[in-house]
Amino acid sequence: MTTPTASDDGSPVDAVLEAVGDVSDKAAEIAHDAGEKAMETAGAFAEVTTHAAEATETHQAVSWGARAGFFLDGVLHMAMAWAGLRIAWGSGGATADESGALTSISAGLGGRAVLWIGFAGFFVVALWNVSRAITGRHCHNGFKRLEHAADGLAYVTVAWSAAAFAVGAGQSSRQSTVSLTQTLLGMPGGRALVVLTGLAVAGVGVFSIWSGWTRDFLVDLERHPGRPVVVMGVIGFIARGVAFALVGFLFVSAAWTRHSQEATGLDGALRFLQEVPLGRYELAVVSVGLGFFGVYLVARARHLRL
Numbered sequence: 001m002t003t004p005t006a007s008d009d010g011s012p013v014d015a016v017l018e019a020v021g022d023v024s025d026k027a028a029e030i031a032h033d034a035g036e037k038a039m040e041t042a043g044a045f046a047e048v049t050t051h052a053a054e055a056t057e058t059h060q061a062v063s064w065g066a067r068a069g070f071f072l073d074g075v076l077h078m079a080m081a082w083a084g085l086r087i088a089w090g091s092g093g094a095t096a097d098e099s100g101a102l103t104s105i106s107a108g109l110g111g112r113a114v115l116w117i118g119f120a121g122f123f124v125v126a127l128w129n130v131s132r133a134i135t136g137r138h139c140h141n142g143f144k145r146l147e148h149a150a151d152g153l154a155y156v157t158v159a160w161s162a163a164a165f166a167v168g169a170g171q172s173s174r175q176s177t178v179s180l181t182q183t184l185l186g187m188p189g190g191r192a193l194v195v196l197t198g199l200a201v202a203g204v205g206v207f208s209i210w211s212g213w214t215r216d217f218l219v220d221l222e223r224h225p226g227r228p229v230v231v232m233g234v235i236g237f238i239a240r241g242v243a244f245a246l247v248g249f250l251f252v253s254a255a256w257t258r259h260s261q262e263a264t265g266l267d268g269a270l271r272f273l274q275e276v277p278l279g280r281y282e283l284a285v286v287s288v289g290l291g292f293f294g295v296y297l298v299a300r301a302r303h304l305r306l
Contacts, residue, residue: 050135057131063306065124069155071301072121076101076158077236077294084270084287088280096287097266098158099173102165115166122159126152138219138305143207150204173265181251182260194255194263202248205241212237217296222305229299232292239289243269 056062079101087096095103105111105118129152132139139145164170184193211217212234218224225233246269254263264271274283 053131053134054137057128057135057137058306062124062128062131063304065121066128067301067304068117069121069123069125069128069301070297070304072118073125073155073158074294074297074301077297078291079104080266081287081289081291081294084290085284087271087274088283088287095172095174095267096270097173098161099165099170099176100267102161102170103172106165106170112166115162119159119162119166122155122162126155126159128152129155140219144216144219147207147211172267174267177263177265177268178260181254181263185255185258185260191255191258195252198248198251198255198263200248201251202245205244205246205248207241208237208244209241212241220300220305221303223303225299225303229296233296233299235289236291236293236296239286240293242286243290246270246272 076098080096080098083096083100102115102118105114108114129148133145133148133152136145139148161170161173181194181197184190184197187193215230215234217233217237218230224230243266247266250269250272251263254260270283270286273279273286276282
C-alpha cells in the first residue's frame with residue numbers, strides 16, 4: 001500500500017488557494033453586477049430628480065412665488081439698512097439683521113399675516129434656488145450652482161424665522177447664533193467645527209464681493225435693469241460680502257477664545273464694525289450698501305431670469 005503524495009492529488013495549500021480564488025472571482029463578479037445596478041439606479045434617480053426640478057423651477061406658481069420672495073427679502077434688507085444707520089448714529093437700540101426686521105413687522109398692524117406671506121414667499125424662493133442648483137439652468141459654472149444651493153439653504157432659515165415670529169416663538173439671530181456656537185463647541189472637535197463654520201460664512205462673503213466686483217449677478221436677470229440698479233447691485237453685493245466676512249471672523253474668534261458669546265451674527269458684526277476707528281462711518285457705508293442690495297433684490301423680483 002502506497003501513501004499519496006503532493007504530486008498525486010495536489011497539496012492542501014494549493015486546493016485552499018484555488019478555492020479562495022474561485023470565491024474571490026465570484027465575489028468580484030457579484031460586486032461588479034451590484035455596482036452596475038447601483039449606477040443605473042442612481043442615474044435613473046438623478047434623471048427623475050432633474051425632471052422634477054425642471055418642472056418645479058419653470059412652474060408659473062413657483063416663478064411668481066419666487067418674485068414675491070425676492071421682493072420681500074429686498075424690503076427686509078432695507079429695514080436692516082435703516083436699523084444699521086440708527087445704530088451708527090446712536091438713535092435707538094435697533095437690531096440690524098433679519099430677526100430685527102421680522103420683529104418690527106410682527107409688531108405692526110396685520111404683522112402676523114404679513115409674516116405668513118413672507119414665510120410662503122421665502123420657502124418658494126428656497127425651492128426655486130434648489131431647483132436651479134439641480135438643473136443648472138443659466139448657470140455658467142459650478143460656482144453659480146453652488147451659490148443657488150447656498151441661497152436655497154439660507155432662504156429656508158429665513159422662512160423658518162418668519163414662521164417662528166408669526167407664531168410668537170421667534171428669537172434674535174444673535175441668540176440663535178450663540179446657541180449654535182455653544183452646541184458646536186460642546187461637541188468633539190467643536191473648535192474645528194466652529195472654525196469651519198466661520199470660514200464657510202466668510203467664503204460666502206468673499207463670493208458676494210466677487211459677484212459685485214465682476215457684476216456676475218447680472219446673469220440672474222432676464223434684461224438689463226438700468227445703470228442705477230447695476231451700481232446699487234455692485235455696492236450692495238460688496239457691502240453684503242463685507243458683512244458676511246465679519247460674521248465669519250466672529251465665528252473664528254469664538255472658536256479661538258472658546259467664548260460662544262462672541263459669535264453674534266450679522267447684528268453683532270455690524271456693532272463690532274462700529275468699534276473700530278471711524279467705525280460709525282464705516283457702519284453707515286455698509287448699512288447703505290445693504291439698503292442698495294435690498295433695492296437690487298426688488299429689481300430682481302421684477303427682472304428675474306426664469
